Amino acid sequence: MAAELVRGQNHPLPGSRLEIRVSAGGPVMAGATLGDEDGRLREPGWIAHPASPRLPGLEVSRQAAADHRIAVDLEALPEAVHRVNVLLALPTGAGGPLSFGATAAPVVAVTGPDGTGIAGYTITGLGTESAVVAVELYRRLGAWKVRAVGQGYAGGLAAMLEDQGLPRARELAAAVEEAIASGAARSVAPPPARTGGEDRGRRTAPAGGPPAAPGTAPDALPYAPPDTAAALRPASRGPTAPTAPPPPAAGPVDYRHPRRAARTAAAPPPPPPAQPGPPGRPARPVAGDAAGWSMEERLYNQVWGMFEDLARTTAAYRSAVDFADSRMEQELDKALADPRSRIGAAADTARARARERHAQLADRARAAFERDLAQLTAESEVVEPALPPAFARWDSPVWHAYQVPVETPMAVRLGDLGLPEHSGLRIPMLMRLPLERGLWIDAGRTRSAASLTADPHETRRLAGELATAVAGRLLAVHPVGDFTVHALDPTGAAAPTLAPLSESGALREPPATGPQGVASVLAGLTRRVDLVQMAVRTGATDALPPDVDPAEQLLIVHDFPHGFDDRAVTRLRYLADEGPSVGVHLMMVADREEAREYGPVLDPLWRSLLRITPVPDDHLADPWVGHAWTYEPPLVPGGSRVLSRALGQVAEARRRYGR
Template sequence: MTAELVRGQNHPVPHGTVEVRVTAGTALLALASLADERGRLGGPAALAHPGAPAPPGIRVPGEAAERHTLAVDLDAVGPEVHSIGLLLVLPPDGPPRFGAVPAPHVVVAEPGGDGFAAFALTGLDAETALTALELYRRQGAWKVRAVGQGYADGLAALLTDGGLAAPEAAALAAEALRAAAPGGEAERSLAALPPHAQDRDAAPRTPGTVPEPPDPLPAPATPYAGTPGSAPAPAGPASPGPGGGAPGGGTPGGGAPGGGGPTIDYAHPRRRRTTAEAPEPAPRPAPAPADPDAPPVPVAGDASGWSMDERLYNQVWGMFEDLARTVAAYRGAVDFADSRLDRELDEALSDPRHRLGGSGGDAREAARARRDDLVAQARAVLDRDLAQLTAESEVVEPALPAAYARWDNPVWHGGGTPEEGPLALRLGNLSLPESPGLKIPMLMRLPMERGLWIDNGRTGSEAAMTMDTDRLRRAAMDMAVAHAARLLAVHPADRFSVHVIDAAGAGSAALAPLVAAGVLAAPPAAGAAGVAETLARLTRRVDLVQMALRAGAPEDLPPDLDPAEQLLIVHDFPHGFDDRAVTQLRYLADEGPSAGVHLLMVADRDEASAYGPLLDPLWRSLMRLSPVPDHHLADPWVQHAWTFEPDLPPQGSRVLHQALDRVARARRAARP
């Protein structure tokens, strides 16, 4: 049975050798790209085209044609290759765009046999080159993913997005198009793989020694904070994921930003590597299951990265992506089954023969049975994927470092302070209605490129409307204090400072652990004078850092300037703020992150709306979170409405106080 994939859906590859069959309504070129563990193309050899030497295990066709068959021997592919992309390109003398021709159809099949996965590339418009699908490694086994990401500027733009320099990409694209033109290089036979590839056992592949990196996400490394169902702006080619570009720039409660280009971005999050050192070796693979048909045994840290923290971070994002796409496939299958049922019921009612003799009832029952069968099949696939993700979560969650871990994780009871700052910070948990018990950590890349807005208003969500106002405001402030405590605990001593503006003193009870431990940079600022003094001090810091950076002399900062990263918690805004203070606050939100000053607002959006247009840019620039379960966040692939739940210390636990006590002791020990 062939699985009809939708954009973003993946499917296991059960054979060591596969054929990729392309059918199109016009002549086009079929090429292949070879990416490394970071998802990047490593030079001209990373594009398999008719004018280049054939890479191991891959053969590409020659001239443009309406039908192509690519054969890939996955066991012969070099270990440095972690993903193989099928590229479809319109020739220079062909149609002007894919939107003007019938949708291409791609089938992945056993050599000479039936297909096991198919993908129709519908919805194309101005694209002239696209990545149709990719074969990629995941936990040592191979999978196929339907991609369907196109580029209006052609093959050169696609290669540039893959990591090649623009001149190199343009030259390589021109070389490939020349080689595939009539009279160019002779067409390579796709059936002529090495003889051993044809005889290889087609049993499912067991986990290998090199783990596949999870698909990178656009940065900042948080789910897209826009209206569920809206598409984020595509990230640029350099965006990694949980660091580099930015779709996460939607409004905290509003629509998605505009912008042209593809609406789904498959550039993945990965850490910027600033040294030439080799990455740490990958973790040892799990033993192959006794049953060859069983899924791979999950392993914590089974992803690419230079450290275990980075591998776990990338693995969490891989789990988040897998859950998003497997649920999208299930929902798509249910929608298809429902629409087919409606169509068949309409046909049964419109057929005069079914109005006589009672055959109409039989036709309707048969249609409903077919619908139920389709839904049951889709649910079985979903349950299989959910079981695998749940097993992976049960292995990964206990292995997370403190920055990513829940507050009830035993890692918080360990002693000592870290020697370097963390890669990311856990904000809470994400889940979908199809599997509410499966919680995926929501991680935010550090240093923060956006501030946070914790909404303590009752109109923020359905759950908030049912809560007492005082309880909701206390929950929001408790959430802010928990984030501040986590940031302090996971940074080295004196590498992170926290300031608080609590103009009316309404947050004193929640702030008590920070105040008692003595870890704040200064006592919470109260009244209009305290607000003005704190904002002036942090604004001065941003100005001085920016001037020093522009002058190329960051070491010439005044000696009284705190070099640590700064977090400003603002409670009950706009109480105590005049127009000048609001302007300074907006300045800190816009310019602060580049100078190491980050903003955490705890406020009611409705109360703050009194400032109107003056405040809207501030609201829109921050990521909105809720102190109660809410579903205002959407992922950057299929825009599910995810349920967000904050991660707070367990009731009655002293884990937060113990963490702050360790911070205080470390600071005292670090001071001369």
């Protein structure tokens, strides 16, 4: 597992070939400078930047972007080089944020050439700075290490280069900005639509802007180790009291449905007016009060607005309590600094005053927090009953009127998110469709209290039920014939949990069992990925063989690694890496400890999937405001037939339309 560094901390590098991955809230320039033993730049040629992206042993991106991959070969660096500084700078004149304090905290990950995580660092605490030295690779006693730096410069790239001793730094900074501007002016054609019709086309980025996707709704997650991976940064709802950084100013995250691309030239209509409340009190919450072209879109944006509000108000409360604690400690230290005054009435009075001021600050923060929570709770009580099936809980009455849809929804609910300060308030966790990454459902023990106290057999059973519930929801919210589910059950142990899928007829083929069944299904899906990729590259999507299913594909893998040989594992990794781009997705139901025998071979697969759990867990980390969110799985209530009824309607629609 990769080490998560804090500012100033270092970590050894196990090899000479590295990849440095940068994920930011908006477009940034990524570069690198080489330094000698004293950390000084000897010449302008020791800088890699968009206008000159390659140096011996080093290559950076040619233009500003929200995500970067910097290739480093430490053995190929000049012998006089003892340091490599990774630089990030905001491009000027592009209408984006003027400082890092106005965007989400950048995340830097150092990995091996195969993607194995080595160290990660979230650059927090930036304010007016527009350039930052993110991390430093340095050589000490013949060994290389990485150090988290996070040194910001309000004067931008020029000030940063001057600080490293470069003559004529401002001229070079201007040349870099010019290269960035020319790179940003180049337009890139969007990729061809997926096979199977325009309806399943992937989202494309608006010209000159970042990709239209989890920054972050939950489907667009910056790199982090799997135990802390899920950066959830929603679109902004407007000013709020907490001081958490707003989303990227390079343009709001585009939450509009991909099928409405023809209407993106005009802004969506404003939200409906709020209902006035009693004098001196907030307006009554209204379902669908966010902007959007449809009620579904407005509800989607409102849910993520609630998520952001809860994140910010909790961050403000925690910050206020920390300030009160720190202030009390300082006052007590000051009052008791003189040993002669530590005992007596004066000391007692000082202690009492410090504690009284602490209580006042804490009570004031709690009152503001409770006020915001009351408003959010009232909004949740209005919004939850109005959610469509794709967004609703399984116990929502909306499922009683369920009908197979004719259009794919914007997103699907994968559970609920909450924070420990208010255990009763839960925000739906919505993942955008089409899926952009697979899922790992953890069937083993985790660090959560619920997992540690649960029976291992019960946890495994719940993991199977969660996989069936998620797969069943995906089938239910897609139009008939637009989504296909395959299941691998090598040992046959998952048959009871797969029963709703099997007995309803929603599965086109029975779950595959035994090594032969596993190999057959994996070979078929691998062939589909290869053929569709080839067709997309050549523009011949109409020439696919008739046996290639154009629908989105989901493969449920139970009891991994039982029944899997090395060839099957290699195919799984291939599907995880290449499948999502052509509509093939994985859902692994596995115990990480049982799969450790594959070691580094499995690590890239593990990192590429979003981990969810069958019992409540606080493994979802949000570097946007530094929270660890409590995740609750979307299990079907015990004894409920809602999933079976919905899947029965899906199967009946398939029989009716011959799909």
